[in-house]
């Protein structure tokens with residue numbers, strides 16, 4: 343994929359051409375937030391491109407509905423154009439500044455390399471310091487995990503890597519927020535934040551021009567939305583399990599591993615199951631998807647993140663199932679290393695689409711509320727059909 347200046351310019355010019363055509367045509371106005379935002383613009387600026395490309399959920403409805411899509415001479419492919427601009431927006435705003443312009447996690451290689459290094463970072467000190475009969479022996483009872491890897495080492499290394507990644511994501515999103523241009527003035531943030539949270543939690547923009555996405559052809563399907571929900575809420579449940587386990591350990595003094603019917607195990611088991619189902623389902627849909635509305639070269643980044651999340655969840659579930667056997671030691675090292683790899687790649691992998699898309703949803707909600715207030719009687723003229 344081109345990331346030279348000329349290549350970037352070509353991608354932007356093609357996306358602008360597509361959006362200008364859409365703005366004149368307006369057939370897809372009701373499909374998603376992209377078209378609703380487009381309606382309020384006469385021309386599409388560079389800031390608008392960054393905004394609209396991250397607002398697009400790539401449901402592909404507008405491609406299948408478009409009378410100007412190939413083989414028409416206009417050769418219009420809006421989902422593909424927006425996907426290419428979206429990928430460029432990650433490069434433009436990734437932090438630290440010295441890696442800007444480079445493809446953040448654009449394929450398997452980066453995520454696989456960092457994850458392999460993370461597994462080695464966790465496993466090597468343990469292999470060198472823990473006697474083999476302990477590491478490969480059967481462990482049970484409170485504190486069994488920490489006999490192999492001390493809690494301080496787990497929390498210290500994982501915490502430091504996670505803090506770095508959250509800082510990088512925060513600064514990247516702040517740069518992206520500025521890159522979308524000035525936010526609408528005089529709009530209350532909290533109600534807009536509530537709207538954006540609702541849009542994100544329901545994946546409303548995956549509805550497209552019917553009931554769901556067009557993964558393979560003109561038929562609508564809710565499969566992508568369901569698998570995405572399974573993955574998202576699976577990650578949330580695993581996070582909740584970690585928080586509860588931390589409270590158990592450090593407030594109540596109850597050390598892991600916990601019984602099967604305890605809250606951390608139930609939350610983690612459900613969350614891990616959701617992540618396995620979600621990642622496997624999304625990967626399968628990607629494999630079967632019609633390649634025409636997809637941007638070439640981006641599937642690797644998607645699959646790298648899905649593959650890593652699948653391994654994180656599967657290793658966690660395997661650890662849960664086999665924790666009282668001799669496999670517990672190797673599984674614990676593998677799971678901790680994979681989680682560390684995930685944390686380390688957060689700001690440089692496809693994961694970045696989540697905070698960027700949320701920022702775009704928030705900006706869209708602010709615009710929507712700003713225009714709504716303008717269209718109220720006595721507040722001047724504005725589009726009256728903006729909502730929805």
Ligand code: SF4
Nearest residue numbers: 364367368369370408
């Ligand atoms: S995608 Fe095609 S049909 Fe839809 S608004 Fe754009 S030009 Fe019109």
Ligand code: SF4
Nearest residue numbers: 374398399401402404
């Ligand atoms: S979200 Fe769907 S309908 Fe909207 S621009 Fe993207 S692909 Fe087209």
